[in-house]
Amino acid sequence: MGPKFLPEIISVLLRFSLHKCAILEDVRQAFLQITLDPTDRGLTCFLWYSQGSYDTTDDIISYRFTRPPFGLTCIPFLLSATIRMLATKYHDTQHIACAHMDRSTYMGYFASSATHDGIIIIFFGITSFLNTINLPMYLVSTRLQEIWRKQGLPAQTETQVLGMDWDTQSDEIHIEHPGITRALPEQPATKRQVLQFTSRFYETLGLFSPVAIVGKVPFQDTWTR
Numbered sequence: 001m002g003p004k005f006l007p008e009i010i011s012v013l014l015r016f017s018l019h020k021c022a023i024l025e026d027v028r029q030a031f032l033q034i035t036l037d038p039t040d041r042g043l044t045c046f047l048w049y050s051q052g053s054y055d056t057t058d059d060i061i062s063y064r065f066t067r068p069p070f071g072l073t074c075i076p077f078l079l080s081a082t083i084r085m086l087a088t089k090y091h092d093t094q095h096i097a098c099a100h101m102d103r104s105t106y107m108g109y110f111a112s113s114a115t116h117d118g119i120i121i122i123f124f125g126i127t128s129f130l131n132t133i134n135l136p137m138y139l140v141s142t143r144l145q146e147i148w149r150k151q152g153l154p155a156q157t158e159t160q161v162l163g164m165d166w167d168t169q170s171d172e173i174h175i176e177h178p179g180i181t182r183a184l185p186e187q188p189a190t191k192r193q194v195l196q197f198t199s200r201f202y203e204t205l206g207l208f209s210p211v212a213i214v215g216k217v218p219f220q221d222t223w224t225r
Contacts, residue, residue, distance in 0.1 A: 005080035009162060009204050012106050016161060019113035022171070023122060024161060030108030031075050032067050034082055044069055076107060090129060097125035111161055163202050175201065175208060194219045 016022055027033065036044065044065035068075050083105050087098035100122055104112040114122055157169050164173050189197075198215035201208055 003077070005084055006076060006106055007103055009106055012104055012111050013162060013205055015104055016111040016113050017173075019115055019118070021116050021119040022111070022113040023119055023126075024159065024166070025110040025126065027108040027110075030079055031070070034068055034075075034078050036066055036068060041065060079108060080105075090132060094125060094129040094132065096121060097129035101126065101129070106162060109162060162204065164204075173207075175203060191219070191222055194222065 016024075041064040045062050046065075047060050048063055050059040050061045068078060084102055087102040091098045100112050101110060104110055110126070112122065113119070158165065158167050160166060161173060165175065166173050194215065198212065198219055201212040201215075203209075203212070
């Protein structure tokens, strides 16, 4: 699986919330942007029919993946190692963008914040850096919608930051609870259902713990009876 290169997700979210202007990027098909070394492609072989007729009498051909297939446990390491290698390689010419990319990229998502002038420098620095390495990215930011429009980028008002909903207009992170509460069964629930519903509150910083604990306390109580 390789060493752990991913930054702590709490650290990324805290840096994202530190300053007034935030920036968010999403690498399009991040894992498919990684190319396997030709000497390693023999480890990702799969068999298929030679003529595509699904006839068991046809000859079988062995194919090799050129990109990491989904499901490999080493994919997060490969992506993090690739970003770190590129950040080190271009550090002298793109030092601002590379420094932020190295410490604020988590599983193909980049999230950070800065002052108004600083976020503009980061935006153009990362744009230049990504153009250099030919990585397609999707960018969103608060209070810089005019810059996105000038660059021809879509200006969305709502998106997600590492699994949590983010309103870029009000600059608020929230959880849509109706999708959770409406799914509660009307009849008595089983322990599995209680655990399933309480686990839907995904929030890393612990800001929603006072709400999530309301469901976790009854679940704990069911095991004492």
